[in-house]
Amino acid sequence: MSKVVVTGIGVISAIGNNVLENHQSLKSGKTGIRKAQFLSSNYQKNYLFGEVNLSNAALLENISFADKKGLSRTDLLAITAFEEAIQNAQLSADDLSNFETGFISGSTVGGMCETKHLFEDATAIEHPSEHIDAYTCNAHLLKIAKKYQIKGYTDVINTACSSSANAIMLGAKLIKSGRAKRMIVGGTDALAKFTVNGFNALQIFSPEICQPFDQNRKGLNLGEGAAYLVLENEDLAAGKTIYAEIKGYGNSNDAYHASSLSEEAIGVRACITEALHTAQLKGADIDYVNAHGTATENNDITELRGLTETLGELPPYNSTKSYTGHTLGAAGAIEAVFSILALQNNELYQSLHVDQAIEGYPGPIANQSSKEIKHVLSNSFGFAGNCSSLIISQV
Amino acid sequence: MYIHQMTCISPQQSQDDSFIQGKILSANEGKFLAVEPNYMELIPLGLLRRMGKVVKLGIGAGLPLLKDHPNLDGIILGTANGGLGDCFKFLNQIIQYEEGTLTPTSFVQSTANAVAGNLALMGKRTGYNSTHVSGGLSFESALAGAQMLLEEHTDNTYLVGAADEFDESNFNINRLLGLYNNGVIxxxxxxxxxxxxxSKNAIAKILDVDQITYPSREDIHQKLNYLLSKNNLKKEDIDALVLGYTSPSASDEWYDDMATQFSETSVYQFKNLVGEYPTSSAFACWMSAQLLETGQLPADCLKKGVPRKANRILIYNHYRGDQHGFILIERV
Structure with a gap:
């Protein structure tokens, strides 16, 4: 079976509007978590957010869509990262529109970020808002597929916070099985009143900046963003810049609780074990872990237990959510891009805001450093027990 | 891949033989709402009280299968909209209480993966678990996901399906979008x-599944020919078409065009019995398997031709003319 390689990447998050800016922030240990400027919610003043530093109007200006009506912030983030990824991979119009190129995205919020319009359109008698066709989870995918005439397999995954990790996994499998030659995969989610209130109701927000893997962590900060990867069959990628290989993937369900992980880390262990198995690697082969690391009490301790039990000795690990906040459905893809940056440049980025490691475990990466990285494990876990792991490797 | 057991909760009496024997229910006030089972027999009351409609529909259809297959390796579902009722409930609370202190129940139940998650939780299934939310291709995508898993893990067994609920707020949005023009229900x-x-003791075999978004007429023909040739089939090997007619509606032209590609074939419809919703092709798949297994369907299903035993069926459905799905299914 031929390898699945990455030939293009695009990302927008709280720490930058493109790959270069994101890389700079990671290297300099600069977080993007701060007071939100553009989010419309009462909780803007109570909590910190990983908000993309551009207004909707500014995002609109930077995209190549002629029809700029009715695009939600989720759409805008998706289009921005998608266009960077396809330009980065130098895909032609024909590359995009032939039957063997597909597109899979992950999202949880979709167009529900347009809360006000959604509420009004739900009861309007006539005269819908311009956002009327933007609310569904797959609205962003349809808009991009229409504009770029994508005629291969299209799909949107919602497995909560592991959505885009599953999108990447599925894209790799479509290529491996010969169903597609090229897949653009990733995810998008914008900050939304809906999720801000949901997470607030679940009482898992940190009152201050989040501290993933700190003994005294107090919860998460919500973020937003999008990232897409161009995956290609190795043969198709000949002569192109190849960033990495999607070498392994695993998916499982913790089957324990609607919004927290089992103490035994059942789902966590299962997805990591399967990822190692598909990659034909041993735990000791993993050089760096980009952890899910949400900074909730439950996630971080469970993840460390699962990692230790599957990998043996814990390799250097961090949570880049200390830079971006938790970007929900986009997290798996954003963190896959960050894993690729680490892999390409042999860089380990500091896990921010850690004063005291979790008792019984070594702390996360404490300083910017360099190390030869051959294999990265990237974890994503979501509500309803959805656990996924990816192994991204040097080619 | 082979279908070994199936369940269907629909606006028809599809949980027993009534529908197949021709006892047809009609739409009520322009809506086709599901005939729901007595969930109390299936779901503990404490859980049931918190569940939104789509979760109940999914559990109601899925849990009996999970009970019969305790060693199931994974759950793959399609739902375009997930818990719409809970989504709007939570949205209304946000507005009504001006972002005050809310209970998280509706928020948690509104996430699309709550159906597959609840099934995993209730059936203690820790294997593969995924939820496809690709609008009118959500069920086709779930099938494609299962197809790839069964190529990788040839001895495994999966629960695959779809669920979508009717919701008044969403109905209003779709009405404003013009989805229910010309009497579409x-x-x-x-x-x-x-x-x-x-293959042993199977109900039917799903040969293949494919899809295309924003196609031209020519793209559809090309996709169809590709799908048939990939499965070593000619057009005359297809002896029944199951098409997503919503007539009378302009988008029915896609189905008329497909029907003209197969001159000798019987044509069946299903949306006159269950209405239009993004994962209606899951009902079409259930109905097609019934036709292959029993050789009979209610007369209302027949759109063109004579009712006859079918060996190989092409299900072709589109949603809003934008997303087009194909499922090939044959007799075992």
Whole structure:
């Protein structure tokens, strides 16, 4: 079976509007978590957010869509990262529109970020808002597929916070099985009143900046963003810049609780074990872990237990959510891009805001450093027990 | 891959033989709402009280199958909209209480993966678990996901299905979008299938699944020919078409065009019995398997030709003319 390689990447998050800016922030240990400027919610003043530093109007200006009506912030983030990824991979119009190129995205919020319009359109008698066709989870995918005439397999995954990790996994499998030659995969989610209130109701927000893997962590900060990867069959990628290989993937369900992980880390262990198995690697082969690391009490301790039990000795690990906040459905893809940056440049980025490691475990990466990285494990876990792991490797 | 067991909760009496024997229910006030089972027999009351409709539809159809297959390797579902009712409930609370202190129940239940998550939780299934939310291709995508898993893990068995609920707020949005013009009726339902690679005692075989977004007429023909040739089939090998007619509606032209590609074939419809909703092709798949297994369907299903035993069926459905799905299914 031929390898699945990455030939293009695009990302927008709280720490930058493109790959270069994101890389700079990671290297300099600069977080993007701060007071939100553009989010419309009462909780803007109570909590910190990983908000993309551009207004909707500014995002609109930077995209190549002629029809700029009715695009939600989720759409805008998706289009921005998608266009960077396809330009980065130098895909032609024909590359995009032939039957063997597909597109899979992950999202949880979709167009529900347009809360006000959604509420009004739900009861309007006539005269819908311009956002009327933007609310569904797959609205962003349809808009991009229409504009770029994508005629291969299209799909949107919602497995909560592991959505885009599953999108990447599925894209790799479509290529491996010969169903597609090229897949653009990733995810998008914008900050939304809906999720801000949901997470607030679940009482898992940190009152201050989040501290993933700190003994005294107090919860998460919500973020937003999008990232897409161009995956290609190795043969198709000949002569192109190849960033990495999607070498392994695993998916499982913790089957324990609607919004927290089992103490035994059942789902966590299962997805990591399967990822190692598909990659034909041993735990000791993993050089760096980009952890899910949400900074909730439950996630971080469970993840460390699962990692230790599957990998043996814990390799250097961090949570880049200390830079971006938790970007929900986009997290798996954003963190896959960050894993690729680490892999390409042999860089380990500091896990921010850690004063005291979790008792019984070594702390996360404490300083910017360099190390030869051959294999990265990237974890994503979501509500309803959805656990996924990816192994991204040097080619 | 082979269907070994299936269940269907729909606006028809599809949980027993009534529908197949021709006892047809009609739409009520322009809506086709599901005939729901007595969930109390299936779901503990404490859980049931918190569940939104789509979760109930999904559990109602899926849990009996999980109970019959305790060693199931994974759950793969399609739902375009997930818990719409809970989504709007939570949205209304946000507005009504001006972002005050809210209970998280509706928020948690509104996430699309709550159906597959609840099934995993209730059936203690820690294997593969995924939820496809690709609008009118959500069920087709779930099938494609299962197809790839069964190529990788040839001895495994999966629960694959779809669920979508009717919701008044969403109905209003779709009405404003013009989805219900020309008498198109809204529907809902859930269908679940046990799939694996064993032919023995199977109900039917799903040969293949494919899809295309924003196609031209020519793209559809090309896709159809590709799908048939990939499966070593000619057009005359297809002896029944199951098409997503919502007539009378302009987008029915896609179906008329497909029907003209197969001159000798019987044509069946299903949306006149369950309405239009994004995962209605899961009902079509259930109905097609019934036709292959029993050789009979209610007269209302027949659109063109004579009712006859079918060996190989092409299900072709589109949603809003934008997303087009194909499922090939044959007799075992």
């Amino acid at each position: 809204a529907g809902e339902g859930s269908a679940m299938f046990i799939l694996n690679n064993q």
